[in-house]
Amino acid sequence: MKTKLITVAAGAAAVLGAGAAQAQTYPESPISVVVGYSAGGFADTVTRIIAEQISKTLGQPVVVENQPGAASNIAALTVSQADADGYTILATTTSVAINQTLYGALEYGMDDLTAVAVPVAAPEVLAVHPDFPAQSLEAFLDYARENTVTYATAGVGSGSHIAAGYFFSELAGVRAIHVPFGGGAPAVGAVLGQQVGATAITIPGIASQFQAGGLNCVAVAAPQPSAIAPDCPTYSASGFEDFVAQSWVGFFVPAGTDAEIVALLNTAVNEAIADPAVAERLEGLGNAIQTLDPEQTTAFVSDEVASWGERVEALGLRID
Amino acid sequence: MLDIFSNAALGLSVAVSPENLLFCFIGVLLGTLVGTLPGIGALAGVSLLLPVTFYVEPTTALVMLAGIYYGVTYGGSTAAILLNLPGSSAAAVTCLDGYPMARQGRAGVALFMTTIASFVGGTFAIILLMICTPLLARVGLNFGPAEYASLVVLGLIAASTISSGSPVRGIAMVVLGLLIGTAGSDFETGRLRFTFGHLEIADGISFVAIAMGLFGVAELLNNIGSGARTTTVSRADYSWSKLYPTRQDWRDSWGPMGRGSVLGAAFGILPGTGASIASFIAYAFEKRWSRTPGRFGNGAIEGIVAPESANNAAAQAGFIPTLSLGIPGDAVMALMLGALIIHGITPGPQVVTSHPELFWGLVMSFWIGNIFLVFLHLPLIGVWVRILLVPYKYLYPSMLFFICIGVYSVSNSSFDILLVLLFGVLGFAMLKLDLPAAPLLLGVVLSPILENNLRRAMLISGGDPLTFVERPISAGFLLAAVVVLVFSLNLFKRGKGSQQAVPADPD
Amino acid sequence: MITRHFEPRQLIASAALCATGGAAAYLGMYRYGLGELFHLGAGAFPFLLGLLLVALGLLNLISAFDPPPAPTRHQWFGALAVFASIAVFALSLETLGLVPAVILLTLTSRLAEPPFEPVGTLTLAAGLSVLAYIVFVFGLRMPLEAFNWP
Structure with missing residues (x-):
């Protein structure tokens, strides 16, 4: 996409064994975030709020692009096929976890994506x-x-x-x-x-x-009542232990991206959501903020894929 | 009544603050520019200005976003009239008579009257917004799936004759459109229909791609090599005096504008559905109302002012459910509510009372924005019309470019450009096989509304089809549909005779 | 309403409508599933609409037909060039970049309306490229690269 030129140069550099240097100088050019939904939607709004902040931290423009369609599958496919250099980031929701089981034939899998951060859940x-x-x-x-x-x-x-x-x-x-x-x-x-x-x-x-x-x-369906509706009991409190279901917004990069770049982006996102003004905006939308490091993020996402997969299979749903 | 005046005064004082005036102007200007580019919708402009909304007062943010929204509906008719390039369903209706007017050298008049019609429609809806927002919002809530389904049945039957020519082929194209509209993921089961392995159409085929292919590309092909070029008019037709409507044009327009405004406002209060069908219905209504239906499709001024006023009335009336219930009609409206929430204001029935300065300020800014738009558009008409003086050999490659990029912009998808190609081929074939394109578009727009609501209503009623006649509003629509159908069969029998202009023989 | 003289294009229109309707009805019934009478499946609507289209296709044979003139050879060639130009644009926009795509579109589409006029065409291509860049990349910030050569 936007960064092909740099990508190719970076790719050539990597071949020469300069992968570490790539991570040290990252980011050198604008980063694009591909949102799997239309502008103005929930995922888009959250992404734009965070993107604006991480652009300040990283010192490079973070450009939000929208590629809506098929419950974010189209954007996920695009990013999974992009160069693994940290310049193309996918912003998607719980759907990416659900889709792994729900869709019969997807041209990408969770193996093709590395989770960077899942900053908000509602x-x-x-x-x-x-x-x-x-x-x-x-x-x-x-x-x-x-x-x-x-x-x-x-x-x-x-x-x-x-x-x-x-x-x-x-x-x-x-x-x-x-x-x-x-x-x-x-x-x-x-x-x-x-x-x-x-x-x-x-x-x-x-x-x-x-x-x-x-x-x-x-x-x-959360462990604790939500600040938005503090009087509303959890499912657990109503006798259904541990029934938790959340909709989150997460950022992913193509698999194979340098671990240092992933860590850098993860830190940038966590710093962004720690900013009181950003946190206030996100929580105003009804989100809970979660600060996870890269390992916790990966574990969170694979748990989500497994638990949603179980539910999809229990319901016998399949789209193809 | 006094309340309204004091509220209006409060709103006006908010709306004329220098900051709000400036952002209102930015909003409508950007909306107009973006809307004039065929296919580039309100979302493109909104995405651009989104970051700004975080830093200004919530009222100012809303004033600007709303300005983009209705500015786009004003701008959308320009490319439709001049070049037969519709970027929205409303603009597609404007093509039907607007483009023939342009070919007769009356492009300036068409652009002038659509601006006036837009203003009249917008104004009517704003008055409605001021007087009875809470009341009307409740009416919209009474529309469940059964009502929507019945309304679409009425709409389909009423509008199936929007094209001239053989009714059989008109209806066949409505059916084909309905069929094309079923492509994509089934709303209830998720089953992918007619996607043939392309997830790009899982959410349905891009309407802009269909409209641009069937109208824009097909017409362009028809002009190429036919020797006809665009118009048979000379430079003299572009003199300034020819840009203004005649007394007869005005006389022909007031009625359709009034009826279009009422219809548009009525449809506009139905969240999400209204704006897309209001202009089709307004057009069909005028054609039926007219003593000379044969003029429609050949440059009848009623055929542009009615849908344009309906379209803008619907766009403004769409704020009724959005502001008073917190239910946005479409993505742009959702974004406006998001802007409010970010500023800590909860949209809902209490906004009107708890933040009167916001509600009334916004409503009064609509007036100002609409006036801005009139003054932006009228001087530009002379400029736009000169586009037609560009030699066709330079004009058509430019049109192709704008078609492709406009379609691409909707979801940043190259696949959608290939769909334009497909629908261009189809449109060209349809042109040569005497199959009308407008009914097909109507079918595409209405297909998901009809099918999904029909099946939703059946899910809710537990499979009881009587739900459609037991619910009074739904039953009313179905009854009206039967009445219209009986009328139509009468028309059908007289065949081509009724298509001719026979003043003494009203339908 | 019966046509006075035979017009092959009326037959083509009917055949196309019937074929499309038949295919839709078939897919609706066998591929997508009709569901039950009061709980329609994903295929029910396409099935009904398909059948309706077949019926209308047959009715078309006996309704009045008044088509515009058939396309000339010149028009066929023009149509081909226009279609090619759209395809070229779609395929090159993301792979080569906006400017090459605009240039290719202009050059290909200009074949439709001879004479080709190299100077005028190239000027047009250059002008459109600049306009495209200013309006869509710079102005509207669309995610497109002006040049994207490897």
Whole structure:
């Protein structure tokens, strides 16, 4: 992409055994971050906030590009095929972990990408209209055993769909009908208009409704209650031990990138989110900030791939 | 009523602050420029200015982002009229009569009237926004999947005759469009349909690629080698006096503008769906309303002012659900809400009361922005029209470039450029086989709205099809669809006769 | 409404509509799945629309047909050059860079409307390249490189 010229020069240098020198001088030119979603979306907003900050730390422009499509698979493929020099970074979400199991034939795998940082995570929640007859998780499940309930999500194969679907059918053992919408906003609209019973969604998509009292939170799939809805109990507190599902934004580079460059980028991201102004903006969107070193990041991502894979398989979902 | 005036005064005082005026101007200017480039949408301009929004007051940020948004809807008609290059579904409708007007040497008039129509539509929606935002927002919420599905059925039946010529081929193209619109990931199962291994179309085929291929490339091919070139008009037709509408043009336009504004505003309050279909419906409505439907498609001024006013009314009315419920209609609206959240303001029903200076300031800035746009556009008309004086041998390679780069910009995808090629071939074939392109585009736009909402409604009702007639709003649309259908069958029987201008024989 | 004289293009239009509709209906039924009557599957819509298209394709045979003049040889050649220019642009934009892509597009597309006029064409190519760079790379910050040779 943008940095081909440098890439080729760097590639030639690497052949001559100058790989370490490459890491020492990095970054020498602008870095591009390829977001797998449209400008203005959740992942894009988070990426731009962080990119702006790391550009200050690294002393090079960090250019955000959008390559939306197929739940970020297109951007992931592009970056996995880019040169492993640290100048092309992928910004994606939980979807990249889900897609490994959900999609039948992908032209890239997690082996082709190295995780740099997963700076933010936002829990999944279940929310209902204030007029809905069941306002707690227990009441909701009881209601679902007697009646047909529907829940809206941002779409088929989204983290919200898989987490909620897995929860209802595998953990709670109730039948709830999934009604996918094209994005979080229409899903929230459907439950506001009482077209559906509930919505399963990530906190950033619904935070404003909680704060305004438009919708009520029934359960949050995080270890601790969220600051956005402090009164909303966790699934654990409602009797479902350890049911945690979060939507995160993560940065990846092509596999084979120099470990020093990965560490450098990881530090830059962690420094960015430590900045109080950045942290405030990210948390304002409903995210929890997580500071992980490169090993922790890799472990986090492989845990995510495994746990989402298990849920996708339990639901028997497959896209091809 | 007094409330409105005091609120409007408050809003005006916010909107005319030097900073807000400046950012409003930047927003509409950028929006116009970006919108004039065919295919480059609001998101491109917004992405560019996004970092700025972090450093200015939330009201200022919103004023600027909103300016880009409606500035793009103003600018979108320019390339559509002059070169038959539509960058959005609304612009595709404007092509139908705007481009024929340009070929008759009336490009200046078309550009002038679309600017006025945009202003009228925008103004109407702003008044609506001021008077009854909370009320209308609730109406939008009553629209569930069943209502959307029934509304699209009505829209399809009403608009299937937007092209002139054989109704059979018009309907066949609507069906083909619906079919093309099903390509991509199925909303319920995720099954990839008609993608043939290309994940690039998993989210559906780029609308801009289809529109540019069918309208832009096909028309360009038709001009090449035909000896016709672009227009049969001379330099004299580009004199300044010829740029302004005649008294007859004005007289023909007021009615369509008014009806277009009402329709556009009505559709605009439906989050996400409204703006894309408002202009199609407005066009179809005018064609049915007209005593001379045969003029449509051949440069009827009603055919551009109605959809343009509808389009802009819908764009402004789209702020009703966005601001009062916190439900954004599209990506740009979502971004505006994101800007608010970053500044610690929660969008939702309370914004109007808890941050009156923001809400009213923004609404009043719409007025100012719309006035800016009129004054930006009118002087530029003379410049734009001169594009047509460029010799065709230089014009068409430039058009091809703008088509390709515009389509690429939507998702930075070279694959989409190859799709333009595919739809260019299809468009050329359709032209030579007397198959109309506009109904196909209508089908593409409506296909996912129809299919997904129909199936969603069935999921929600537990598989009971009676849901469509038991819900009153849905039943109303279906009833209206039946009425229109009966009308159409009558039209169908008279065949080509009804297409001719017979003033004494209203439809 | 029956056509007075036989027009082969009407037959072509009908055949194309029927073939497209038939293929869609087939894929909808066998590949994507029809689902149940009140719980439609991914293939149900394509199936129904496909059948409808076949029916309309047949109806087209007996409806009035008033096509524009058939393309001349000159137009066929022009169309080919235009299509080639779009393909060349798509393939070279990311591999060679924006400026070479614009130049290739201009040169290829100018073949469609002879005479070629080398000087005018090259001037146009240069002008468009500069414009493209200023507007899209510099102005709109699109992620494109002006030159991208290896």
